[in-house]
Amino acid sequence: MRTSTDYLASLEDGRRVVVDGEPVKNVVEHPAFSPIAHTIGRLFDLAADPANNMQAEDPATGRAVNRLFLPPRDAGELTDYRRAAQLWATETHGFVGRSPDHVGAFVAAFSRHPEAFADDRGPGKDLAENVRAFHRRVVENDLYVSYAIIPPQASRTTTEHAWEGDFIQVGVAEERPDGIIVQGAQMLATGAAVADEILVSCIKPLQAQDEDFAVSFTVPVDTDGLTLYCRRPYAPVASSEYDYPLTSRYDETDALLVFDKVFIPWENVFVYKDVPGLRQQFFGTGAHVLGNWQAQIRFATKLRFMAGLAHKVAEVNGVEKFPGVVEKLGELASLVSIVESGVLAAEHAAESDDQGLFRPGARALYGAMGLQSEIHPRVIGILRDLAGGGVLQLPASVAELRNEATRGHMDRYVGSPGTPAEERIKLFKLVWDAIGSEFAGRHQQYELFYAGAPFVVKGYAYRNYGYDQPLAEVNDFLASYSTHGTEAAR
Ligand SMILES: Cc1cc2nc3c(=O)[nH]c(=O)nc-3n(C[C@H](O)[C@H](O)[C@H](O)COP(=O)(O)OP(=O)(O)OC[C@H]3O[C@@H](n4cnc5c(N)ncnc54)[C@H](O)[C@@H]3O)c2cc1C
Numbered sequence: 001m002r003t004s005t006d007y008l009a010s011l012e013d014g015r016r017v018v019v020d021g022e023p024v025k026n027v028v029e030h031p032a033f034s035p036i037a038h039t040i041g042r043l044f045d046l047a048a049d050p051a052n053n054m055q056a057e058d059p060a061t062g063r064a065v066n067r068l069f070l071p072p073r074d075a076g077e078l079t080d081y082r083r084a085a086q087l088w089a090t091e092t093h094g095f096v097g098r099s100p101d102h103v104g105a106f107v108a109a110f111s112r113h114p115e116a117f118a119d120d121r122g123p124g125k126d127l128a129e130n131v132r133a134f135h136r137r138v139v140e141n142d143l144y145v146s147y148a149i150i151p152p153q154a155s156r157t158t159t160e161h162a163w164e165g166d167f168i169q170v171g172v173a174e175e176r177p178d179g180i181i182v183q184g185a186q187m188l189a190t191g192a193a194v195a196d197e198i199l200v201s202c203i204k205p206l207q208a209q210d211e212d213f214a215v216s217f218t219v220p221v222d223t224d225g226l227t228l229y230c231r232r233p234y235a236p237v238a239s240s241e242y243d244y245p246l247t248s249r250y251d252e253t254d255a256l257l258v259f260d261k262v263f264i265p266w267e268n269v270f271v272y273k274d275v276p277g278l279r280q281q282f283f284g285t286g287a288h289v290l291g292n293w294q295a296q297i298r299f300a301t302k303l304r305f306m307a308g309l310a311h312k313v314a315e316v317n318g319v320e321k322f323p324g325v326v327e328k329l330g331e332l333a334s335l336v337s338i339v340e341s342g343v344l345a346a347e348h349a350a351e352s353d354d355q356g357l358f359r360p361g362a363r364a365l366y367g368a369m370g371l372q373s374e375i376h377p378r379v380i381g382i383l384r385d386l387a388g389g390g391v392l393q394l395p396a397s398v399a400e401l402r403n404e405a406t407r408g409h410m411d412r413y414v415g416s417p418g419t420p421a422e423e424r425i426k427l428f429k430l431v432w433d434a435i436g437s438e439f440a441g442r443h444q445q446y447e448l449f450y451a452g453a454p455f456v457v458k459g460y461a462y463r464n465y466g467y468d469q470p471l472a473e474v475n476d477f478l479a480s481y482s483t484h485g486t487e488a489a490r
Contacts, residue, residue: 001048001055001066002142004041010196011037013222017193017255018229027193032233036096036252037194043088043099044142054084058139068101069139071108071290072358078350082343085297094302095250097295097446098191100144103199105294107145109287110270111135112357116284117270117277123175125266133267134218145218146195148186148257149203161209170200170259171213172273179265180272182215186257190446193228193253195221200257203282203452206275214278216271217264225262228255234439242398245430247439254442286359292451293360296343296368299447303336303379309431310383316419316427317390325386332382335375342368362464370461373454376447380435391432394425401425 008028017024019032027033047054047066056067056077068085072078088099110116114128137143151160151169160169167173170184182200192198201216219226235251238244271277282288310332314320320329342364349361393414400406401422415421434440451457 001064002044003048004038004045007041007044007142007144008037011194015193015222016227018227019233024193031236032230032251033193033235033253035235035249036191039092039096039249040100040144040191040194043091046087046091047084047142052084052087053080054087056080060136061140063140065139066104066142068294069104069108069135069142071112073356074352074358075347075350078347078358078360082297082347085294086301089298089301092250093246093305094298094300095246095443096191096252097298097450098146098252099298100142100195101294102291102298103145103147104138105291106147106199106282106287107131107135107138109285109290109357109359110281112353112355113285113287115355116280119272123266123272125269125272127270127272130267131270134270141196143196144191144194145197145199146189146192147199147201148189148192149199149201150187151202151204151213152185152187152256159204159206159210160213161207169202169213170215170257172215173261176263179263180215180217180269182217182259182262182264184213184259186259188254189228189257190254190450191252192221192255192257193230197221198257201271201281202278206278208275211273211275214271214273214275215269216278216281217269219262219264219268223262225260227258227260229258230255232438234437234442237438240398242426243429244433244437244439245426246433247437251439286353286357289359289362289365290357292369293343293346293365295451296339296346296365299372299376300336300339300343303339303375306379306383306434307332307336309427309434310386312427313383313386313390313431316416316424317386317388318417319386328382328386332379335379338371339368339375363466366457366460366464369451370458372451372457373448377444380440380444383431383435387428387431387435390428391436394428394432 011028012026015027017027024030024033028037046052054067055064056070058065058070067080072081085101088101092099110131114132117128117131119125119127138145154163154168160171167184170182170186172180173183174181186200189198197218197220199218202213206214231254233251233253234247238248241248271281311320311329314325314329319325345364346360349364350358352358395401395410400410410421414425416424448454
């Protein structure tokens with residue numbers, strides 16, 4: 001299986017990643033991307049070690065492969081999948097949202113549903129075979145796939161066909177016998193700068209007039225004409241691991257994708273000028289459920305870490321037994337438990353669909369997801385509350401501890417009973433990186449938006465809850481009495 005050495009070597013290609021107006025020569029050596037590339041490499045090493053039980057027999061070849069790239073077929077495989085996803089998430093404490101298992105889950109579910117890609121409207125190509133072959137490539141080569149499935153923000157009052165200017169959203173500019181030429185942009189692809197390929201599609205509802213933009217395809221990151229414009233990277237400003245322990249390891253970067261007449265061979269096209277086909281791809285295949293279940297496993301892992309931080313801060317400050325603080329830690333425990341329970345309830349309610357994909361229960365999954373935009377800010381709020389000004393009563397950097405002339409003041413004034421200054425500062429710097437640094441601010445935005453704006457995610461919860469049953473219960477009750485009924489006993 002692929003190791004970090006293989007993965008890092010593969011990133012030294014001709015990819016065009018732009019930072020500060022300049023193309024990056026080699027992402028593996030650049031301070032913005034090297035840390036996250038090494039973090040992803042560690043994930044591959046974990047999977048490659050059989051002791052971690054992340055491998056499963058590939059039904060197609062009999063070879064041991066990463067189980068996170070295979071579609072779960074029964075309850076046992078789904079549980080093993082969760083444990084493997086948890087292992088990867090724990091390696092990054094949930095701070096890497098788009099590890100290779102996220103889009104890997106989408107592709108695994110696609111592979112189980114060739115009928116969703118059957119080409120009865122498109123160009124007469126075997127699009128279902130393209131999806132199957134791509135899945136094989138992901139499984140056999142341990143590919144890290146990122147995705148860009150949202151159009152540029154431009155205007156949300158309408159969709160691409162009504163925007164000013166041609167090809168703002170990426171779409172088909174030309175059809176050729178061997179493939180298509182695409183032109184335009186897609187909003188954001190997290191992790192793409194250090195990924196192998198990008199799945200480009202559109203999950204936002206389009207209209208019939210947007211047909212040219214109703215495409216789904218995959219593109220290697222080093223493809224000619226593709227440029228990744230990364231938002232300001234945070235890792236390079238992390239002066240040391242001690243000062244920015246999260247930023248310095250987990251800044252996974254987000255990039256605007258620009259396609260300048262990019263050739264996509266037919267083999268890489270999954271949906272072609274098919275507006276309903278785009279939605280079918282995500283929602284008819286179980287991909288959205290499996291991919292977002294992976295995301296909730298990751299989210300629960302991160303929240304547990306935040307709860308641990310909050311408890312430790314309270315202990316260090318000697319307030320953990322105060323009734324008011326116990327109440328806050330209790331609320332935190334409840335919030336984390338909601339997400340943990342949502343993950344397990346979705347697993348418990350999982351069922352095999354008509355193509356043999358063992359899908360996590362949508363009601364439990366989207367129920368937990370619908371509250372993410374409330375839970376995450378509240379968890380951050382409690383951690384901020386407990387940390388007080390401790391996150392600012394900190395030296396500018398580790399230098400104050402290394403310098404003999406300043407170390408004495410640190411040791412005398414910044415320690416706590418039982419916690420020497422060096423450890424206390426270490427803890428509070430970690431807390432700041434989780435709640436207050438630029439990395440933390442981006443994470444707040446990520447948790448609110450990665451699966452769509454909160455109103456979109458709550459829409460998933462609404463549609464998958466199954467309101468028929470509660471409505472029937474209310475209607476039955478209303479039908480059980482009338483104006484002719486007996487008077488209530490007083
Ligand atoms: C850190 C980060 C990483 C991301 N990574 C990826 C990635 O890897 N791949 C990817 O494809 N995308 C990614 N995204 C993009 C993400 O998918 C989008 O941000 C998300 O889908 C929401 O779309 P939007 O940002 O255009 O918000 P909008 O749709 O513009 O919504 C913004 C706000 O406008 C209001 N609003 C808009 N429309 C309506 C409406 N119809 N009704 C009511 N209110 C409305 C709401 O208040 C809403 O919260 C990422 C985003 C972030 C923040």
